[in-house]
Amino acid sequence: MSHPESIKRPLKIFLGATAITLLLLGLIYFRTVFVAAAVAMIGGVLLEPLIRWLRVRCRLPHGVSVAITALLLFCGVGGVLYTGYRLIAGQIHRLVEQGPQIKEALLGKAEQLIRQFSWLGFDGKELKLGEHVQHVANGAMKVLTVGIEGLSYTLLVMMLMLFIAANFHDYGRGFLTLFPIAKRPRLALLGRGSIRVVRSWFFGQIIVVSITAVMTAGALLGIGMDYWLLIAALTIILDFIPFIGAILTGLVAVLLTLGTEPEKAGWVLLAYIVIQQLESDVILPLVMKGRVKMPEAHLLIFVLIMAAAFGLIGVFLSPPVFAVLHYLYVQAYIPWVEQRPPRA
Numbered sequence: 001m002s003h004p005e006s007i008k009r010p011l012k013i014f015l016g017a018t019a020i021t022l023l024l025l026g027l028i029y030f031r032t033v034f035v036a037a038a039v040a041m042i043g044g045v046l047l048e049p050l051i052r053w054l055r056v057r058c059r060l061p062h063g064v065s066v067a068i069t070a071l072l073l074f075c076g077v078g079g080v081l082y083t084g085y086r087l088i089a090g091q092i093h094r095l096v097e098q099g100p101q102i103k104e105a106l107l108g109k110a111e112q113l114i115r116q117f118s119w120l121g122f123d124g125k126e127l128k129l130g131e132h133v134q135h136v137a138n139g140a141m142k143v144l145t146v147g148i149e150g151l152s153y154t155l156l157v158m159m160l161m162l163f164i165a166a167n168f169h170d171y172g173r174g175f176l177t178l179f180p181i182a183k184r185p186r187l188a189l190l191g192r193g194s195i196r197v198v199r200s201w202f203f204g205q206i207i208v209v210s211i212t213a214v215m216t217a218g219a220l221l222g223i224g225m226d227y228w229l230l231i232a233a234l235t236i237i238l239d240f241i242p243f244i245g246a247i248l249t250g251l252v253a254v255l256l257t258l259g260t261e262p263e264k265a266g267w268v269l270l271a272y273i274v275i276q277q278l279e280s281d282v283i284l285p286l287v288m289k290g291r292v293k294m295p296e297a298h299l300l301i302f303v304l305i306m307a308a309a310f311g312l313i314g315v316f317l318s319p320p321v322f323a324v325l326h327y328l329y330v331q332a333y334i335p336w337v338e339q340r341p342p343r344a
Helices: 004-029 031-056 062-116 129-149 151-166 168-176 181-223 228-238 244-260 262-288 296-310 312-338
Strands: none
Touching: 004 031, 031 062, 031 151, 031 168, 031 181, 031 296, 031 312, 062 151, 062 228, 062 244, 151 168, 168 181, 181 228, 181 262, 181 312, 228 244, 244 262, 296 312
């Protein structure tokens, strides 16, 4: 007859695996709620130091600190969006006006390229490039409409950020009450480490994106590209997506140049190659040194999984989420599997 202790550990593993599986299924089924909660939690983690600084350094009451933080958040987000739009409004309007000409130019070049490789058996009529371009344009307009309709959702998430930031430590202590008292100190330590990882990744990424955007704007302006500021703004947004974001930005820049000033397309492509090499080999190692180190292949696979499960917002959420999961894997899971004391 087996001793109860001999089945205790396998039972725990089975129950843990079952709980994780149910949790993952629940996250996928309630993906909208999960995305909102994840964004709000990350935002709360980033806003809490400001509230603490206002309360401790400026000696302001807690409510006043939260109110100032809320004012800075809403005014900051609104100000950045308004200023950004005002700066690139002219280029956006010009792009809309030139859209049909750019489309025709790109279609002409694509058909010419297809004719050059006709020996491969491609048929330009079968590809229906015009219909594909129109489909992409309609999709972009649909995304824009959904984005406008989602303004109330965004405001709700921002309010949730403030609630989390304002009651950060209370929520943390409440979360720890879900676990046995003996486990709480270790879980609190892992929680603080996860918070440091998110903050370190975010502020490091802000520095990297800013430097890359400035280099992109300077290079494209020096080449004489019409939409240099629009592409620089796009770089700020898409560069938060690891690996894929830089490729998408470069592709958009090259296609726009091919449709407007084809003689400069080679220079734009060369500029992007140089900028991305500088970012990956110089800027990222210098800025992220001692901050967050994530294995590239694992991160890319995780990005694809998040994209399949949660869509575009999942792509943007994947780096900080993966950073936390990687930290917990190294600091908690490996010591547990190897049955050794965790590192300090």
